Amino acid sequence: MTTLESKILLIEDVLSMALLYEKQLNLAGLGVKSVETLAAAREAIKEENYDLLLLDLNLPDGDGLSFLEEIQGTPNETPAIVITADSSLNNAVHAMKLGALDYLVKPFSESRLITTVNNTLERVMLREQIDTLRQTHQSGSFHDFIGSSSSMQRVYRTIENVAASKATVFITGASGTGKELCAEAIHKAGPRAKKPFIPVNCAAIPHDLLESELFGHLKGSFTGAISNREGAARAAEGGTLFLDEMCELDLTLQKKLLRFLQTSMVHPVGASQPEHVDVRVICATNRNPIEEVRAGRFREDLYFRLNVVPIALPPLNARGQDVIEIASSFLAKFSEEEGKQFQGFDAGAQALLMSYNWPGNVRELQNTIRNMAVLHDGEVITQEMFPPLEGELGSLSPISQEIPNSIPVQQPSQAISLEGNSLATLAELEKKIIEDRIEAFSGSIPKAADSLGVSPSTIYRKKEDWLKKEAV
Template sequence: MNIDKSILIIDDEENIRKYLGRAMAKDGFDVFTAEYGKEGLNLLVRKHIDIVLLDLNLPDINGLDVLKEIKEVDVQSIIIIITAYGDITSAVEAMRLGAYDYLTKPFDIEDIKIVINKAFKIIGLEDRIEGLQRQVDRFKDGELITRSKKMNDLLEFVERISKASTTVMIYGETGTGKELIADLIHKKSPRTSKPFVPIDCTSLPENLLESELFGHEKGAFTGAVGVKKGLFQVANEGTVFLDEIGELPLTLQAKILRVLETKSFRRVGGERYLEADVRIVAATNRNLKQLIEEERFRSDLFYRLNVVPIYLPSLRDRKEDIFPLIEYFVQLFNKKIGRNISNVSNQALKVLIDYDWPGNIRELKNVIEHMVITSKGNIIGMRNLPTEIRDIDKDVSFRSDHLIENDSEILPDYRKTKRDLIEGFERNYLKRLLEKNDWNISQSAREIKMHRSSFQRLARKHGLQRS
């Protein structure tokens, strides 16, 4: 489907309006320009504009006030801030108020095009209104909060497949919200009035886990003083969620396979087969195909479970969701702990958005809880950040400051300095990614959606190899 794209440039510098206008027109945008904030607002009252490039320093109205009014006039417009190099604080404040991103002057036209194209992909202009309504319906009572196009597409897929009783396999790193997705599948299914029973396959030793799953008869083992219902029986006509199924012992994998094939099971110590009318949703953070090769996971069970695979993105792949999640968790812990945090400092917010979140949403939730608990006032800031996150920010600042010495009158070459910074980031990022994945190049390349050969070439370029 072709989308008519419109852009409004609000900037008091005529040369910037013309420069950006020509470039955007070449890219197929319907271009509008305004020298003053009020002029831009008047246009937005009459016409919906997809993208607004907004300079914060306008002659008639403060850019932040223009931003607030745009959000009242047309909440669907995507606002990208243009700001002077030294005014990052205002840009971060603008993002808090609803701006999508910011660019500092002087900027390269290619940088603007990248941000705009990313904004179109993320927001999903084709079905914005319908998508927003569906999002309200989905998330009004849970932590499934997202602005991400990737996540919204995934959640629409979840709604479609929930109606059937097909088995579902959810893949995702630790902390990405696999149980929340499983619960959503249950809530959207015809089984919603019946139990949703989550089972952590890592929580118990094999003998106890079998009893927990299938129940036991009286006298089945020492301590079995009576008949116990297993979770499959408790979940009758509902949904069983098998979390971290990659950790399930092979003997129990065979019994789960039988449930899928025959819809029946036996209690530990029992002879009679009981009916298992349940939908099974499983999840893992492991590579099950690799476990099959290592003979630690049954291939027949894999194919039974993997009828509908769902791949959950990590938080670092949906950074636009970090700010709304921070807002949600601050309010959550305000209520739980009895605090009244009203704000996050700009500096702390920037660190939280820039951080990679290896523990994903769960780690973010824990960090915000820590910050709310340790705050003395109604604003949480840098001093409330856990040490390990604060130290990462210091390390980045240290390296940047030493490339551009503050007391030097002679600035280093711009292109070389920029290249050095980017290469330093690239090397450190790839090294951390490889270490996280035990130096598995294929898995690391997949995580950042890069061809294996390209990833290998970058790793060689930076001299990265297992020590």
């Protein structure tokens, strides 16, 4: 903002002072438009958006305080610095209460003017960035991710912090948790966003062809090499190389990959000289890399070279209400594709979504919603529409208060119970799950709450409610 691209509206009726301020600001590389009255200022902010107002409080057709109050909370509201005389310092304080970000007391030096304007513009820019991030996160989406749980908020913050860096990122998580989505988010959020993003699934390519796939080869370098091949590393020049299922690499190729990471040089199969490439490397695995190192299947030096910034993606059943948000997004998408009229999930379907453990994570949820959108129609998804689920029921996180406690959580073929054959209500299941989770974390309510995707105050409030009911 501190360039001629910034738009500052100066409202000053004394022509000599207006010309002086305008000249000083222009010399500092700031763009300024001057007007002499509040009427002219009203027209100016209707016609164009300004980054900052420099507002004299004493004007011929009104006072600046009334003007600030007038535009507050309207589409024309603009950050402001007020200009006042010594005798009206109280007005400056009042202006700050009305939203002005700073004030200047006449007479003031050129350096004071420039410093105040620059600092205020930086504050405005920072505030806009924070508001944008807050709106993005509160809306439950981040790049192509969906979900606003605390566990995913931590992932989003890590992505933001690491996006501009060249550091290697190692993503871990079970199959279907969105490792490639995470890698793409890092790529899109960083300075390499306009360059290629090249994914390579190390588990899907035969070991004897993987070196060629990564680093390329020359024609005739081996049987079947009928032409030159660029290789993924060179194809990603200037961008990002994403190596999925890293733990599938054999030890020989791990050594070559380590050399590539250390030197940024690729050696195509059959070539006499290596070539330099500029790529950022992001890796992922659905295994525990530490266990692979201990078992001798993964080089320790490669692991530490890759694990500069680790990102662990949580399983879907640890993301609380994200399940409903993601399912709703998939339902809207597939309903449109299939020409169906689904608007959401009824209470029983939501309970089933929350209680199922989703061993296949987001990928399994996606396939389940697609199945129902293809095979059924109606306004809402019900329990009876669910296909057979391969996992288990019972990991019930606290669900929305809109779901009545009297609705039993059940699949078409089975029902959940606490003991014996009696059906459990959602309230009973919720209490059991919360108590079990607190016990699992040795009595730590904050840790239990975090694992369930809720705030600790939610659990404290529920425990208080339980005590009240037991006392009756």
